Amino acid sequence: MNCGVIVFPGSNCDLDAYHLVRDVLKEEVTYIDYEERSLQGFDVIILPGGFTYGDYLRSGAIAARTPVMEAVNRFACSGGLVLGICNGFQVLTEAGLLPGALCRNDSLQFRCRQVYVRIENNSLPFTNKASTDQVLMMPVAHGDGSYYAPPEVLQDLEANGQVIFRYVDQRGEAVKAANPNGSCENIAGVSNRAGNVVGLMPHPERAGEAVLGSTDGLVIFESLRGYCKGREVLKSG
C-alpha cells in the first residue's frame, strides 16, 4: 500500500498519520506538499488533522482551494482512495468531495477526549475488515465537529449507506450523551456516493498502538491495506 499524507500549512497530525503507516503498518508513505499537482502512483491519500490556515474563514475552507486539492479531486474521480481525518474531513466537505459541513460544536467548546464510534457500513475499502456494528474507541480533538447536512441529504446518506461512523456509548447505542459535538444523527463520519472518499472527525491514526490507549483505529488502515493488496493481485493476475 502506497500512502500519501498531504501537508497543508497548519496540518499537525501529518506526523501521526505518517508514523502509523510507516512504523506500525510498515507500508510505504510519503509527505505531499499542498502545492503538488500530481498524485500518480498512490493507492491512498490521507488528509490529516490540524488547523489548516489557522481555520481562517471556516475550518478547511482555504486548504480546500489549494493546488493539491485539484489533484485530490482528479484522484478521487478516478477511483483513488481518500481518507480525511478531523480537519481533513472538514477540507473534504469544503472541497465538495463529501456532502454536508462541520459546524461549531453545540457546546461551543473544544472537545478533546476518547469517544466510541460504531461502524455503520463495513463493505467499504476503509471498513471491510471490521465486523458488523463493531465499536471503536478513538480520540476526538476539535472545535468544529458538529456534522450538518440538510434533511433530504441526511435521508440520502442513510439510504445509500454513506453514514460510515456514528457516535455511540460503550455498549454501541447511539444515545445523545455519546455525541461530543451535536452532530446530526450522531454522525461521526461519511463517505461519498461511490464509497472511495471517507471523512471522520475522530482520529484513527492516534488509536493504533497500545501505548496510546487504543488500537481500535487500526482496523481502518488494515482494511485499506487488505483492499489495496487485493487490487494488486487482481492487476498482476
Place this chain on the structure above:
Amino acid sequence: MENSLQALGFAGVKGVRVGKYLELFLEAETREEAAARLKDMAERLLSNPVIEDYNYSLQEVKL
C-alpha cells in the same frame, strides 16, 4: 451573550447570534460587474452554501 445582556438589564433580548462581516476592496468598471464578481466570490469561497446565507452591499470609493 444573551444572558450577559439580560444581566445588564436589557429586557426582551432573544435569539442573539454571531455572524461574520467581511470587507474588501474590488476594482471594477461598473457596479453590475462588481456585484457579479462579489456573488461569485461569496458562492465559491466566502460563504459555504450548506450552512451559510450571505448578503452584500456595495459602496463606491476612489482609491
